[in-house]
Amino acid sequence: MAESEATPKQQFGIQKIYVKDVSFEAPLGATVFAKQWQPKVNVDMNTKNSKVNDENFEVVLTITVTATLDEQTALLIEVQQAGLFLAKGIEGESLRQALGIMAPNLLFPYIREAIDSLAIKGGFPAISLQPINFEALYRQAAQQATQQSVNEMSSESH
Template sequence: MSDTPANPNNAAGPEGQQTAPALTVLAQYLKDLSFENPHAPAVYQSNSTPKIEVNVDVQGRALNPNQYEIELSVAARANREDGEAMFVVEATYAGVFEITNVPREQLEMVMLVECPRLLFPFMRQIVADATRNGNFPPLMLEPIDFMGIYIANQQRRAAEQGNGNGEQATPVN
């Protein structure tokens, strides 16, 4: 008798058993990038510490059966103490993912948690490079808890439905 399981990857066997969930990255690409330095070169003569605001958004859409495009968007703005913009960087990094054997009720979670988690390191590098190329210290985005955001949005959506106001919640902000 062998110590190796007959079906170690939970793949379909001869009886046509259900295969394991799979997530495959088919493509990754920079979809949009904008860097604005509206007050150069005067901004470099200021010694003020900027206030940085970062907004993140995740959007997904079906392309084909089991194939989805997921877009991870970041908008970061650095303002001086007087409110004047030092820089603005906006980027959208996307990927095409093949998602198979995932129950329908878990598909949204995979699209809004696992896919952006895979895209995030690339987005982080793009934002850091753009700010460094604008002659600012690289803006290193903090890690994002996509699962925590997803759960919070699910709870908010459930509370809104419980209150009966019928407003639609955005998947991830």
């Protein structure tokens, strides 16, 4: 048997990219446009993934942008950008990295455009999200999880 037949081929690719959920709120209504637009802007981000079947995974990147003026919410945009990804022959840490780094990197340009477009269509200035280093975030989360498990093990032994 040839070596290429014995070694399973690894594949990672996009099957489908889609918007899973969108929320746009401007709770102050038209009064917000009478105020000087110098908001305090907060951006929260989350990723999650779930197995659809043996080779396909859904990855959802959620970004929530909240702009406040005088301690009041002036603008709230939340977008869940999702993708269906084929992960064939990839397991363990390699699979976790593909779903936690590569997939969000592929989804980010879509969610960035959706948020920017929603802000403009709502009458607000464009929101240009800065690029995100998903690899650094993944490594940081992995390090925190390792540290937390070490802390839990040491507290159990006392």
